Amino acid sequence: MEQHLGTGVQLVEHRRLKLRRRLAPYFLSAPGSLWLLLFFLLPLVFMASVSLQTGNLLQGFRMTWHFANYSDALSLYHVQFVRSLIYGSIATGITLVVSYPLAYWIAFHGGRYKNTLLLLILLPFFVTFVIRTLAWEFILSDQGIVLGTLKHWHLLPQNYHVLATSTAVIAGIAYNYLPFMALPLYVALEKIDRTVVEAARDLYSSNRAVFSHVILPLSLPGVFAGLLLTFVPAVGDYVNAAILGGTNNVMIGNIIQLKYLQDFDYPLASALSFILMAALLIGIFIYARALGTRQIEEYV
Amino acid sequence: MSVATAREISTPRAEMAPRRERHKRWTRFVLPVYAWLVIVYLMVPIAVMIIYSFNNSGFKKVSFRWLGFTTTYYKHLFAIPDLTASMKNSLVVAVVSTLIATAFGTLWALALVRYRYRGKQTSEFVMFLNIAAPEIVLGASLLSLFVTFGVPRNLVTIIIAHVMFNVAFVAITVRARLTGFDLTVEEAAKDLGANAWTTFWKVTFPLIWPGILAGALLAFALSIDDFIITNFVAGATQTFPLWVWGVSRVGIPPQVFVMGTLIFMVGLLLAVGNIVLQRRKAREG
Numbered sequence: 001m002e003q004h005l006g007t008g009v010q011l012v013e014h015r016r017l018k019l020r021r022r023l024a025p026y027f028l029s030a031p032g033s034l035w036l037l038l039f040f041l042l043p044l045v046f047m048a049s050v051s052l053q054t055g056n057l058l059q060g061f062r063m064t065w066h067f068a069n070y071s072d073a074l075s076l077y078h079v080q081f082v083r084s085l086i087y088g089s090i091a092t093g094i095t096l097v098v099s100y101p102l103a104y105w106i107a108f109h110g111g112r113y114k115n116t117l118l119l120l121i122l123l124p125f126f127v128t129f130v131i132r133t134l135a136w137e138f139i140l141s142d143q144g145i146v147l148g149t150l151k152h153w154h155l156l157p158q159n160y161h162v163l164a165t166s167t168a169v170i171a172g173i174a175y176n177y178l179p180f181m182a183l184p185l186y187v188a189l190e191k192i193d194r195t196v197v198e199a200a201r202d203l204y205s206s207n208r209a210v211f212s213h214v215i216l217p218l219s220l221p222g223v224f225a226g227l228l229l230t231f232v233p234a235v236g237d238y239v240n241a242a243i244l245g246g247t248n249n250v251m252i253g254n255i256i257q258l259k260y261l262q263d264f265d266y267p268l269a270s271a272l273s274f275i276l277m278a279a280l281l282i283g284i285f286i287y288a289r290a291l292g293t294r295q296i297e298e299y300v
Numbered sequence: 301m302s303v304a305t306a307r308e309i310s311t312p313r314a315e316m317a318p319r320r321e322r323h324k325r326w327t328r329f330v331l332p333v334y335a336w337l338v339i340v341y342l343m344v345p346i347a348v349m350i351i352y353s354f355n356n357s358g359f360k361k362v363s364f365r366w367l368g369f370t371t372t373y374y375k376h377l378f379a380i381p382d383l384t385a386s387m388k389n390s391l392v393v394a395v396v397s398t399l400i401a402t403a404f405g406t407l408w409a410l411a412l413v414r415y416r417y418r419g420k421q422t423s424e425f426v427m428f429l430n431i432a433a434p435e436i437v438l439g440a441s442l443l444s445l446f447v448t449f450g451v452p453r454n455l456v457t458i459i460i461a462h463v464m465f466n467v468a469f470v471a472i473t474v475r476a477r478l479t480g481f482d483l484t485v486e487e488a489a490k491d492l493g494a495n496a497w498t499t500f501w502k503v504t505f506p507l508i509w510p511g512i513l514a515g516a517l518l519a520f521a522l523s524i525d526d527f528i529i530t531n532f533v534a535g536a537t538q539t540f541p542l543w544v545w546g547v548s549r550v551g552i553p554p555q556v557f558v559m560g561t562l563i564f565m566v567g568l569l570l571a572v573g574n575i576v577l578q579r580r581k582a583r584e585g
Contacts, residue, residue: 025420028411032404032467033423039464040430043441050444098338105335109327115575120339126567127346130527130541131560134548135345138352144364145348178342207323228432236434239527243548253436253528260440260532266447273440277433284432288425 044277051270061266069271077255077272084252084276087166088235091173092181095230096223098174099182103222104215107189114190121182129176133243136172137163140244164246172240177233181226188222189215224291232280252276346564353557361551373554377562380555386543387559389455393530393539394523397462402516404463405470406508412471413478427468438465439532446533453535461533462523469522470515477511517570524563 055061140162150156238253259269356370357363378384489499527541
């Protein structure tokens with residue numbers, strides 16, 4: 001053994017191996033983490049910088065520390081901000097209420113068809129997001145399959161409409177993001193140790209008590225993950241509002257994309273999306289601190 | 301004492317029977333009916349897309365009214381050059397970005413599972429932020445970067461964006477599959493004289509392959525469907541979702557529903573194939 005370590009070559013070799021082991025994780029994670037650094041974190045810095053500039057597309061933009069972009073953004077578009085938060089919250093609430101019993105049923109009574117049932121819930125994801133929303137426009141249109149028929153039978157007044165109302169937008173968002181809620185709920189419910197439930201039953205706990213004292217608390221991590229995964233995209237969504245919402249249901253996402261892509265008012269647009277990001281990130285951060293990121297990632 | 305216990309036990313037991321009955325009704329009837337209603341509701345737009353891809357409403361736009369069954373638009377799927385070009389772009393972006401994201405994400409996952417290193421927690425937190433951040437902010441901030449440096453927006457910027465939103469998803473998916481991985485198999489290979497390269501390709505890779513495939517499929521699905529981020533970084537380049545969005549104000553030609561139906565079918569086939577494979581494996585294992 002001593003002889004073994006004593007030879008210089010072996011020692012160098014040993015050191016090189018150790019160094020390689022030390023450096024290996026950095027080499028392995030370098031491409032991915034550099035990509036996120038360059039195209040995810042750095043852009044956030046530049047967005048912050050653009051949000052403090054003034055100018056226009058023709059003459060170029062200059063850094064002027066123009067904080068007024070932020071007050072302008074808030075005073076001009078606070079209505080859309082608040083509306084986005086309200087629509088996002090209602091839609092998220094709907095997805096939770098609708099998908100909890102569904103996830104519960106699959107997890108506890110799905111039997112050998114669990115995977116197939118899960119696939120059915122995921123099917124909407126196989127249809128392009130924009131097309132899904134256009135299909136709802138089709139379904140809900142004033143003379144479409146549903147309203148047209150009901151009006152034909154005089155069950156609804158002729159001027160009744162769903163499109164271009166807040167109901168249509170919220171329903172669209174709830175539909176599009178429902179699987180984001182249902183999946184983490186299912187994973188959490190599925191994970192619950194059945195012997196714990198049995199134990200509660202053996203101790204003569206009523207079905208209601210089993211649910212409220214055992215199943216519900218154990219499924220809470222899934223509920224939290226689902227809330228996060230649904231609420232964030234729901235607030236930032238602009239496809240549903242654009243297709244189903246008409247002119248009175250404009251959300252903050254619509255304004256941001258309009259300012260960026262049609263008005264080329266980059267500073268104001270950056271200020272708007274920075275506010276949105278800050279608001280959501282602070283929320284996410286508190287959430288992640290309270291629950292741990294791993295907890296949420298498990299349900300992605 | 302014993303009397304008291306007996307009474308305590310006997311009272312709930314007497315109540316148990318009707319309660320069980322009620323519970324049975326609930327789980328046997330109410331819940332399944334409700335669940336199937338939700339599932340049907342989830343299927344409605346898909347059904348509309350498929351059915352209306354057969355509606356004989358002329359080449360200009362799909363009509364809300366049913367005008368008869370036809371398969372014309374399946375035969376003339378590529379009759380709209382712009383639509384075909386956008387679909388081609390979507391496929392190119394999806395394939396290229398999936399390959400890059402899968403390679404990078406897998407390596408990253410290996411680092412996360414195998415090693416303790418400085419910066420590990422930070423990189424996990426960045427991944428989490430990347431997944432949790434609203435898509436619109438990802439797109440908008442990337443556009444800010446490109447605008448600042450005067451980078452022209454085209455297929456390349458779209459691919460950059462898609463790798464950016466996919467790499468963390470792949471890493472997390474692969475990591476989940478790697479966590480239960482038995483490291484001693486690798487040790488054994490090394491003891492038998494295999495070098496690192498051979499060990500990876502002959503031992504590690506075949507074992508983690510299902511995880512990599514799952515990550516790649518997820519990346520491909522996310523990429524081909526993405527609208528919100530792509531819309532910001534595409535410039536004048538069109539992908540399939542962008543093209544559909546663009547024409548939706550004027551009216552969508554039936555081929556859009558045909559394309560949508562075909563994408564749906566491919567996805568469905570892959571998923572069903574996966575379930576069947578897993579079943580077979582479970583039976584064999």
